[in-house]
Amino acid sequence: MEIKPVEFRDGKLxxxxxxxxxxxxxxxxxxxVAEVADGIKSMKVxxxxxxxxxxxxxxxxxxxxENDAKILLASRPTAVDLRNAVDFVLxxxxxxxxxxxxxxxxxxxxxxxxxxxAENGATLIxxxxxxxxxxxxxxxxxxxxxxxxxGVIKKAWEEKKRIFVFVDETRPRFQGALTSxxxxxxxxxxxxxxxxxxxxxxxxxxxxxxxxGADRIAANGDFANKIGTYQVAVLAKENQVPxxxxxxxxxxxxxxxxxxxxxxEERNESEVLLDIYPKxxxxxxPAFDVTPAKYVTAFITEFGxxxxxxxxxxxxxxxxxxxxxxx
Amino acid sequence: MEIKPVEFRDGKLxxxxxxxxxxxxxxxxxxxVAEVADGIKSMKVxxxxxxxxxxxxxxxxxxxxENDAKILLASRPTAVDLRNAVDFVLxxxxxxxxxxxxxxxxxxxxxxxxxxxAENGATLIxxxxxxxxxxxxxxxxxxxxxxxxxGVIKKAWEEKKRIFVFVDETRPRFQGALTSxxxxxxxxxxxxxxxxxxxxxxxxxxxxxxxxGADRIAANGDFANKIGTYQVAVLAKENQVPxxxxxxxxxxxxxxxxxxxxxxEERNESEVLLDIYPKxxxxxxPAFDVTPAKYVTAFITEFGxxxxxxxxxxxxxxxxxxxxxxx
Numbered sequence: 001m002e003i004k005p006v007e008f009r010d011g012k013l014x015x016x017x018x019x020x021x022x023x024x025x026x027x028x029x030x031x032x033v034a035e036v037a038d039g040i041k042s043m044k045v046x047x048x049x050x051x052x053x054x055x056x057x058x059x060x061x062x063x064x065x066e067n068d069a070k071i072l073l074a075s076r077p078t079a080v081d082l083r084n085a086v087d088f089v090l091x092x093x094x095x096x097x098x099x100x101x102x103x104x105x106x107x108x109x110x111x112x113x114x115x116x117x118a119e120n121g122a123t124l125i126x127x128x129x130x131x132x133x134x135x136x137x138x139x140x141x142x143x144x145x146x147x148x149x150x151g152v153i154k155k156a157w158e159e160k161k162r163i164f165v166f167v168d169e170t171r172p173r174f175q176g177a178l179t180s181x182x183x184x185x186x187x188x189x190x191x192x193x194x195x196x197x198x199x200x201x202x203x204x205x206x207x208x209x210x211x212x213g214a215d216r217i218a219a220n221g222d223f224a225n226k227i228g229t230y231q232v233a234v235l236a237k238e239n240q241v242p243x244x245x246x247x248x249x250x251x252x253x254x255x256x257x258x259x260x261x262x263x264x265e266e267r268n269e270s271e272v273l274l275d276i277y278p279k280x281x282x283x284x285x286p287a288f289d290v291t292p293a294k295y296v297t298a299f300i301t302e303f304g305x306x307x308x309x310x311x312x313x314x315x316x317x318x319x320x321x322x323x324x325x326x327x
Numbered sequence: 328m329e330i331k332p333v334e335f336r337d338g339k340l341x342x343x344x345x346x347x348x349x350x351x352x353x354x355x356x357x358x359x360v361a362e363v364a365d366g367i368k369s370m371k372v373x374x375x376x377x378x379x380x381x382x383x384x385x386x387x388x389x390x391x392x393e394n395d396a397k398i399l400l401a402s403r404p405t406a407v408d409l410r411n412a413v414d415f416v417l418x419x420x421x422x423x424x425x426x427x428x429x430x431x432x433x434x435x436x437x438x439x440x441x442x443x444x445a446e447n448g449a450t451l452i453x454x455x456x457x458x459x460x461x462x463x464x465x466x467x468x469x470x471x472x473x474x475x476x477x478g479v480i481k482k483a484w485e486e487k488k489r490i491f492v493f494v495d496e497t498r499p500r501f502q503g504a505l506t507s508x509x510x511x512x513x514x515x516x517x518x519x520x521x522x523x524x525x526x527x528x529x530x531x532x533x534x535x536x537x538x539x540g541a542d543r544i545a546a547n548g549d550f551a552n553k554i555g556t557y558q559v560a561v562l563a564k565e566n567q568v569p570x571x572x573x574x575x576x577x578x579x580x581x582x583x584x585x586x587x588x589x590x591x592e593e594r595n596e597s598e599v600l601l602d603i604y605p606k607x608x609x610x611x612x613p614a615f616d617v618t619p620a621k622y623v624t625a626f627i628t629e630f631g632x633x634x635x636x637x638x639x640x641x642x643x644x645x646x647x648x649x650x651x652x653x654x
Contacts, residue, residue, distance in 0.1 A: 023605075166611075171496070171523060180604060190609070192599055192600065194498040194599055196558055198558070200554060227524050228521070228522075231523055231525070234526060234562055238561050238565075277519065278508070281511070281519060283520065284518045286527055289526070290530075
């Protein structure tokens with residue numbers, strides 16, 4: 001079964017409703033920009049690249065793209081793909097393309113970038129490895145066939161490497177259930193673990209590598225990703241487990257110097273407070289955290305495997321994926 | 328309201344069923360050793376000191392204590408209080424005491440030890456501090472008025488220090504809900520957070536201290552505690568947040584040299600796999616982890632605040648809490 005989390009068809013944007021997965025496969029149809037923004041806010045669609053693609057198509061539903069871009073940009077603050085995708089569509093429209101055309105081009109470009117990320121990253125994976133991952137970074141999170149971190153794992157599996165995956169359940173939203181669901185479809189053996197057990201398995205030498213995605217990567221290599229990523233990174237370093245960040249160039253934000261410039265979204269406390277808590281209990285719910293660059297073994301991008309963001313930037317300048325992006 | 332998680336009355340052991348908290352306050356009556364062992368296994372009672380007290384009273388329900396001790400000891404493998412309590416009762420019985428008498432003495436001794444832990448630990452807490460804690464270590468976990476780590480927090484609050492507590496939800500069993508429930512009863516302000524956010528708040532400088540309990544402390548200071556404790560310890564060290572372990576001497580196991588000798592219980596995967604996962608999904612569920620001594624700022628015991636276990640041992644030898652324990 002081909003998963004199509006984001007599809008633009010017959011003038012409608014069709015989102016696989018990820019809040020119902022894996023129990024129920026249902027789609028939400030968006031006919032207006034407001035519906036698209038709501039789909040992003042409510043996490044029907046999630047994952048930095050998938051959010052970017054969704055917002056790009058959102059502009060194809062707009063009668064006033066310049067204005068509606070603001071509504072889309074406000075839907076979630078942390079992932080930079082959203083802004084990059086919207087900027088791309090607006091700029092292509094100025095050159096005479098339709099929004100639908102530009103969005104479709106952006107979508108295809110993310111697909112190609114993720115395919116290259118998967119290929120590049122899979123070279124790091126050896127037969128027999130046990131790989132840890134946090135949150136969901138597969139087709140669901142990217143809107144394309146290969147994901148980012150999970151795309152690397154998928155590719156290694158396609159290359160017949162016998163691998164095993166530790167899947168963080170990823171509280172509060174349990175995106176680990178999405179990752180587990182995708183891994184099952186692919187037939188890749190894995191165990192779900194609570195987020196607080198990741199370090200335990202690293203310390204016992206059961207984990208050979210950790211790979212995560214990113215929502216926004218600053219010029220110095222600090223990056224925002226799902227809450228809990230920072231902990232994984234610190235524990236990986238402490239236990240000499242290589243820690244990789246897999247992300248397309250659309251998740252890089254070279255306009256900000258460091259992680260201090262990244263806005264971390266705090267979401268409603270109800271996501272934390274399951275119904276076991278009495279009414280009136282309070283919670284904090286940061287949706288993301290910022291991991292300093294010093295914990296990252298390397299970044300896996302469509303351009304290769306790089307330790308420094310400067311190298312990613314140079315590779316980007318010399319190796320455009322699509323002809324239009326260098327203008 | 329006085330919480331009585333473990334009470335021996337009219338020849339029955341009455342356990343507050345913690346699996347129903349905080350929604351429902353209900354008690355389970357145990358009339359046989361098998362029922363007591365089941366109460367421990369199923370986590371109606373939990374927390375190392377409370378498990379020890381429960382097992383001690385369990386022997387008062389036995390017609391064959393030497394034999395039934397084995398059933399109790401097998402109920403949960405990680406907490407050493409269980410063994411220490413059973414050993415105490417059996418040895419007191421040899422001296423002519425009844426099991427009920429000996430168990431009651433053990434219970435009172437834990438109460439006194441925890442009161443001293445609270446007093447000692449509270450000296451570390453300054454007005455305005457934000458304190459992080461993992462799992463539940465209050466009255467519920469100890470079966471006495473003051474808990475261990477939470478007892479320290481309670482005492483500081485009674486001393487009119489304005490404190491704030493970050494409560495890890497503590498997957499998979501959500502013991503954070505028990506901690507939150509106890510803090511509400513005491514009126515202590517707190518927020519619940521997902522376990523994977525603890526490091527985020529430390530990194531942002533929002534956490535001044537982390538205090539946890541222990542299920543078994545080895546002779547070198549390595550200790551077992553609820554899964555996730557190891558991660559907290561590593562993150563605390565990484566962020567220069569003082570990390571304290573509060574435990575009575577009944578949680579020390581000087582017969583084992585290091586954490587390598589501690590058996591970590593793996594519990595049923597169903598505790599991890601909430602009903603969002605399709606049938607057939609697999610999980611790993613280590614209930615505890617082992618934290619190396621190097622991450623511990625100090626141990627808070629009934630004897631004082633000590634950096635080294637040798638100091639705890641010396642204090643124990645020179646400062647008996649009850650007259651009988653030194654024999």
